[in-house]
Amino acid sequence: MTNSIESLLDDLRDGCCARPFDVLGVHDVDYAPSGVDPSRKEKIVRVWRPDALSVHLVDLETGQMPGEMVQVTSGVFERVLDAGSSLHVYRLEIQTKDHQSFTYVDPWQFGAHVFSQVFVEPYRSYRYMGARLVSITAVAGQDVQGAMFRVYAPHARSVALVGSFNGWDARLHPMQASDDGIWRLFIPHVCAGDLYKFELRDLEGTLLPHKSDPYGFYAEQPPGNASIVYDQDRYRWQDSNWLHQGQLQQPVSVYEVHLGSWRREGRREKQLNGEDRWLTYQELANELIPYVVEQGFTHIELLPPMEHPFSGSWGYQPVGLYAPTSRFGSPDDFKAFVDRCHQNGLGVILDWVPAHFPSDPHGLGRFDGTPLYEYADPKRGWHPDWQTHIYDYGKPAVRDFLISNALFWLDCFHIDGLRVDAVASMLYLDYSRAEGEWEPNIHGGNEHLEAVDFLKRLNETVYGHYPDAITIAEESTSWPGVSKPTYENGLGFGYKWNMGWMHDSLEYMKHEPQYRRYHHGELMFSMEYHYSEHFILALSHDEVVHGKGTLLGKMPGDDWRRFANLRAYYGFMFAHPGKKLLFMGAEIGSLTEWNHDDQLDWTLLDDDSERGIFSRGVHKLVRDLNQLYRSHPALYQSDYDSWGFSWVVGDDTEQSVYAFLRRGGSQPPVLVVCNFTPEVRYGYRVGVPTVGKWYELLNTDAAAYGGSGVINADCLNTEFVEAHGYEQSLVLTLPPLGTVFLIPDD
Incomplete structure (x- = not known):
């Protein structure tokens, strides 16, 4: 054999061959084995099966058997074909050293014509990378089914596949390197x-921990953590009538x-009753979707559903x-869940985590022995709060990996939007870092x-392909233009969570009513x-974890007042x-802090005690608020137009009363009055822009919601008494600790 062939075969035996196709498969005779005349242009078939005792070559088209292959060195078998032989595709009949027999289509015969596909579509690398089920037309009437595997590891010395198809034996399937990494x-x-x-x-030949596929579409649960070959095109969608x-x-x-933790199978009244387990996607489709629809929400947002080995991360450390x-x-089950959401009029938003990734050995960290996906410098590449790696956003391959992933969820899973987690940690080099722990730009x-x-590239790409989709930034600072084009x-997001509103409004509500003035x-x-931004008012999971209690627990007073x-x-x-967001449990007035290993306090809705009545009241109120919100354009149509909002009463500090108007298009305005004290305000005068009759749309103190029933039951007529800059006004009864919605008669 030539020195180059011997060197490659040595690499094969040592488990570090980077170019197996240079020596395996069908080749022109490149040396002179015994009895072979190189001048006759004969072909040689070379097979690598270190587990084999004997190998026979069989023509896949004709079924003819050229004969037994000769083992020329450990694990390497050869067969010289007669001159003029027309062997196209072949299989191998193998007998192993432990005397098992099986048929095997040799992968080394599929070379350049299979690898010639070049991926050129920007930010759609998922269509090329990972494990792709393909059918190769090898000979007339003979298609070979299988999977094309691709992985990016430019600094690796060698890469091999291990899996259920080869007994997890890395010797059997070394992969072919290329100039593009x-x-x-x-x-x-x-x-x-x-x-x-x-x-x-790695480049030194050191064996790394087995890695899951960065582009793996399906994953095994721990401790295996293997990737699973998946047919991305099998599911048939039924949401063609859905519009973003x-x-x-x-x-x-x-x-x-x-x-x-929304609901768990086998739990009743906080006691185990049978198997305590998660609901499946199918069960969630049957139970969660009708519930969310009945409650009147327009969208469901899922904490990151991407695969994550540690349940306690809630999905925010995805691998x-x-x-x-x-x-x-x-x-496919998850696709069916999204499909059912759309068929029931629900949009689906996913929490998405491009800010960092965990250091699990089977994940992206030092993927090919180098910091391939993360910054090498820990001042940029390591997150001190979460003890995780930070993506290197300057690398084209990393940008492509992440932006392709965003489009992947929109393309393949019909997702309607992405809420991008921890944006503030991405924007600042000194985020959670003391002096000396970061370097300026x-x-x-x-x-x-x-x-x-x-x-910016992310948002331009998403909106370029899906103008009606939404991207949402969880951004807690005053960075300018987060939702500007x-x-x-601007950064180009569609929306930004209003963390300031959440903090200020909850701080206000924590005060005893007598101090709210x-x-x-x-x-x-x-x-x-x-x-300044397109804000979403978010009362999220962050407000009900880590000792923060519940939203109800932040309210002062006895149960009635809370x-x-x-x-x-x-x-x-x-x-x-x-726009609005509530974390699950808020709609029932949960009494206990959220626990990802438990379920919501569903027993409250069946409780006949006073607390149960109050919880059912909150539950009904949220449903009615959603209905009111969706049915009155004044409450949403001009959210980001200053014409859509105006204060009517903003200076009644002593009585802690607020009143404001909401407007939308040509629809009637909605007057909202809040009394944040437990005192009933009789004869409270509020100026209004429209003469005539006004009706109470909703009152949070209504008996149906567990309130005291102080409502404005009858039609209210304006009086020509000037108030708050208007020529006419209404005289209202303001309920204790209540909010009232009113609308003029058309």
């Missing part, structure tokens, strides 16, 4: 459901859900960005310029900056400009 191998007869990982060696919702002038009311978690079922500032550029030097501006301050405060607060929230 992508390793490739087509393996015949690999099917959907087969498990696999990559075995990599979420435009600025549409109602958006989001129910935020952690799928593993498989391209795989919906298999905790609840298969990717090239201009001397703390802005993470590469992350800024990435976020990139052509106006000293904090009157806390509820008004949000309108000072509201039009529930009344909560109802009035929800009324204020649904009346305030901006």
Whole structure:
């Protein structure tokens, strides 16, 4: 043999061959084995099967057997073909050293004509990378089914596939390197459901932990953590009549859900009754979707459903960005869940985590022995709060990996929007870092310029392909223009969570009513900056974990006052400009802090005690608020237009009363009045813009909601008494700790 062939075969035996196709498969005779005349242009078939005792070659087209192959060195078998032989595709009949027999289509015969496909579509690399089920037309009437595997590992010395199809023996399937850093191998007869990982060696030849596929579409649960071959095209969608919702002038009311703890099978009254387990995607489709629809929400937002090994991360430390978690079922099951949402008029938003990734050994960290996906410098590449890696946004391959992933969920799973987690941590180089733990950018500032550029590209790409989709930033600072277009030097998001409103309004509600007069501006301050962004008012999972208790627990007073405060607060929230989000459990007035290993306090809705009555009242109120919100354009149509909101009463500090008008298009305005004290305000005069009759649409103190029943039951007529800048006014009875919605008669 030539030295080059001997060197490659040595690499094969040592498990570090980077170019197996250079020596395996069908080749012109490149040396002179015994009895072979190289001048006759004969072909040689070379097979690598280190587990084989004997190998016979069989023509797949004719069924003819040229004969037994000769083992020329350990694990390497050869057969010289007669001159003029027309062998196209072949299989191998193998007898192993432990005397097992099987038939095997040799992958090394599929070379350049299989690998010639070049991926050129930007930000759609998922259509090329990972494990793709393909059919190769090899000879007339003979298609070879299998999977094409591709993985990016430019600094690896070698990459091999291990999986259920080869007994997890890395010797059998070394992959082929290429100049673009992508390793490739087509393996015949690999099917959907087969498990696999990559075995990599770094440049020094050191064996790395087995890695899951960064582009794996389906993943095994721990401790295996293998990727699973999946047919992305098998599911047949039935949501063709669905249109993306979420435009600025549409109602958006989001129910935020952690799928593993919304409800659990086998739990009743907090006692185990049978198997305690997660609901499946199918069960969630049957139970969760009708519930959310009945409650009147327009969208459901899922805490990250991407595969994550640690349940306690709630999905915020994903390892498989391209795989919906298999905790609840298969990717097809998740597609069916989204499909059912759309068929029932619900949009689906996913929490998405491009800010960091965990250091699990089977994940992306030092993937090929180098910091391939993360920054090498820990001042940029390591997150001190979460003990996780930070993506290197300056690398084209990393940007492509992440932006392709965003489009993947929209393309393949029909997702309507992405809420991008921890944006603030991406924007600032000094986020959670003390002096000396970070380095400024090239201009001397703390802005993470590469992350800024990435976020702009992300939003431009998403909206370029899906103009009606939405992207949402969880951004807790005053970074300017988060939801401004990139052509106006914004980040390009559709919406931004209003963390300031959440903080200020909850701080106000925590005060005892008699002290609220000293904090009157806390509820008004949000309108000072509201039009700077497209805000979503979010009462998210972050407010009910880590010792923060529940929303109900933040309210002062006895049970009656706590529930009344909560109802009035929800009324204020649904009346305030901006889209809405509630985390699951908020709609029933949960008494206990959210626990991802448990389920919501569903027993409250069946409780005959006073607390049960109050919880059912909150439950009904949220449903009615959603209905009111969706049916009155004044409450959503001009959320981000200053014409759509005006204060009527903003200076009644002593009585802690607020009144404001909401307007939308040609629809009647809605007057909202809040009384944040437990005192009934009789004969309270409020100026209004329209003469005539006004009706009470909703009152959070109604008996149906567990309130005291202080309502304005009859039609209210305006009086020609000037008040608050209007020539006419209404005289109202304001309920204790209540919010009232009123509308003029058409």
